[in-house]
Amino acid sequence: MTSPHIVLVHCHDLGKYVGCYGAAVDTPRIDDLADNGVRFDRHFVTAPQCSPSRSSLLTGRHPHQNGMLGLAHADWELHDDEHLLPELLAEAGYETHLFGLQHVTEYPDRLGYDRIHTEQPLTAETPPSIHETARARTVADEFATMATAGDHDDPFFASVGFFELHRVGENGHFGFEGDRYETPDPETVDPLEFLPDRPGIRSDIAAMQGMLSAIDDGIGTVLDALEDAGLADDTLVVFTTEHGLAMPRAKGSCFDPGIEATLLLRYPGVLESGRVVDDLVSNVDVFSTLLDVADVELPELEVDDGGIAGRSFAPLLLDDEDGYEPRDRVFAGMTWHDRYNPTRAIRTERWKYVRNFWHLPAVYLTTDIYCSDAGREVHEDCYGEQRAYEELYDLEADPLEQNNLVAGDGPDDPDLERTRDRLREELREWMDETNDPLLEGPVLPGDWDAISLSSTDGRR
Structure with missing residues (x-):
C-alpha cells in the first residue's frame, strides 16, 4: 500500500457532540465523513483537558510520561527527547504542515513541521486577534489553498486545528460567543443527559451549537478541497x-463525558465505508496507527517509563486479525489544569475505577466552566461535598456514573470489593510501569526551580 497523504483535523472541547454519535445537532458534513469512513464509538482520551491529551496524539505516550502534566501556557512542556508525530513523518519523507492551533507547546518550531501556516493561539485568554487565525472557517480555507496549489508528488501530513468549541472569557465570564455565531433558541435545544435541565445550561448548549456549525463548515471545506485537488482517494482523513x-x-473530569471523544477516519477504497467500531481505543493509539498506515517504524526509546503506550489499530481497520491486539481497558488521568486536580482512572467495557489523590470537591470545574452560565447553575451541586478518594461505577447499570459503589466505608458486596481491589491494583501497576510521579507524592507546578525562592545559603 502506497503511503497516503494524512490530514488530521482536530478541534477543542467537542467530545462526541455531533449528529453521527446521536447528538441532536445538525452536522451534515461530519456525518457524511462518518458515512464514508469508520466511526469509533468507544474512543477515549488520556486526559480530560487540552495540552496533556494533545500530547498523547503527538507522542503515543501518556502525559505523565512525556512531561505534559498541565497546560502548555502554564509552564508545562514536553520532554526535550520526545519523538513527535510530525517530526517522524518528515524524516520518512512526508511534507508536514501545521494549520491553525496546536496547543502542545509555546515553542511550535520544536514540533518538526516543515511549514507553520498560522500564528499560534494558545488559550481563551489569548488576545482575540490571535484567536481569529484559528477559527475553523479561516483555517479550513488556508488548508484548501495549500491542497489545491500543488502537485503533491510526495505525501504530505497536515495538522488542521480549529479553535471552536472553546469558551472565550470576557469580564470574568466564559461563554461560547453566542452573538458571533448563528444559534438556536435555547428553548428548542435538547438537554444533555448527564446534566440537569436548567436555563443557564440550555443557553450554553444553544451557543455551543452555533460554534459547532463552524466546525462542520470547516470539515466540509477540507473535504471539498481534497476532492477539487484530486487528492481524496489518496488521503487518510482523521477527525478527532x-x-x-x-x-x-x-471537561476536567474522568467521567465518560470528560474523556470520550469523536474519532472518524476516511480512506476511500481502503477503509470500509460506514463501518462502526465498538472496540475500546485510546487517543494514545492514534500516533502508532498513523505511523503504521504511513509505513513508518515506531521510534526506539531508551526510557524506564513504559515507552510507547499506544498500540496500532490499523490491523483492525485493514482486517488483519493476526496483527491486532484489542484493548480490554484504557487509562486516563489529570494532574494540573488551572489548579491541582490529581486523578487517575481505569475504564473497562463495564467498569470505571477512579483514584483521587487530593482534597477535591464532588465535581471539579475548570475555571472556564465555573465562570459560565452552565457552571453557575451547578455550583452548589458540584462544590457542596468532598469527592471520595476512590470511585467505582458499573457502566452497564449506571452509564451516567451517578452511584459511586465504594463511597463511604466501601462496598458491602464481596463481588464489588473484589472488582474494586482488582481495578485498584491494575491502575497501580500501570502507574508503576509508566513511572507516574503521583506515586512519589504531590506533583509541584510547572518549573518549580524557577518559581521557588532560594534561601541565602542556597537551600530551598
Whole structure:
C-alpha cells in the first residue's frame, strides 16, 4: 500500500457532540465523513483537558510520561527527547504542515513541521486577534489553498486545528460567543443527559451549537478541497478532538463525558465505508496507527517509563486479525489544569475505577466552566461535598456514573470489593510501569526551580 497523504483535523472541547454519535445537532458534513469512513464509538482520551491529551496524539505516550502534566501556557512542556508525530513523518519523507492551533507547546518550531501556516493561539485568554487565525472557517480555507496549489508528488501530513468549541472569557465570564455565531433558541435545544435541565445550561448548549456549525463548515471545506485537488482517494482523513464538552461533569473530569471523544477516519477504497467500531481505543493509539498506515517504524526509546503506550489499530481497520491486539481497558488521568486536580482512572467495557489523590470537591470545574452560565447553575451541586478518594461505577447499570459503589466505608458486596481491589491494583501497576510521579507524592507546578525562592545559603 502506497503511503497516503494524512490530514488530521482536530478541534477543542467537542467530545462526541455531533449528529453521527446521536447528538441532536445538525452536522451534515461530519456525518457524511462518518458515512464514508469508520466511526469509533468507544474512543477515549488520556486526559480530560487540552495540552496533556494533545500530547498523547503527538507522542503515543501518556502525559505523565512525556512531561505534559498541565497546560502548555502554564509552564508545562514536553520532554526535550520526545519523538513527535510530525517530526517522524518528515524524516520518512512526508511534507508536514501545521494549520491553525496546536496547543502542545509555546515553542511550535520544536514540533518538526516543515511549514507553520498560522500564528499560534494558545488559550481563551489569548488576545482575540490571535484567536481569529484559528477559527475553523479561516483555517479550513488556508488548508484548501495549500491542497489545491500543488502537485503533491510526495505525501504530505497536515495538522488542521480549529479553535471552536472553546469558551472565550470576557469580564470574568466564559461563554461560547453566542452573538458571533448563528444559534438556536435555547428553548428548542435538547438537554444533555448527564446534566440537569436548567436555563443557564440550555443557553450554553444553544451557543455551543452555533460554534459547532463552524466546525462542520470547516470539515466540509477540507473535504471539498481534497476532492477539487484530486487528492481524496489518496488521503487518510482523521477527525478527532482532545476531550469532552466544556460543561460540568465533562471537561476536567474522568467521567465518560470528560474523556470520550469523536474519532472518524476516511480512506476511500481502503477503509470500509460506514463501518462502526465498538472496540475500546485510546487517543494514545492514534500516533502508532498513523505511523503504521504511513509505513513508518515506531521510534526506539531508551526510557524506564513504559515507552510507547499506544498500540496500532490499523490491523483492525485493514482486517488483519493476526496483527491486532484489542484493548480490554484504557487509562486516563489529570494532574494540573488551572489548579491541582490529581486523578487517575481505569475504564473497562463495564467498569470505571477512579483514584483521587487530593482534597477535591464532588465535581471539579475548570475555571472556564465555573465562570459560565452552565457552571453557575451547578455550583452548589458540584462544590457542596468532598469527592471520595476512590470511585467505582458499573457502566452497564449506571452509564451516567451517578452511584459511586465504594463511597463511604466501601462496598458491602464481596463481588464489588473484589472488582474494586482488582481495578485498584491494575491502575497501580500501570502507574508503576509508566513511572507516574503521583506515586512519589504531590506533583509541584510547572518549573518549580524557577518559581521557588532560594534561601541565602542556597537551600530551598
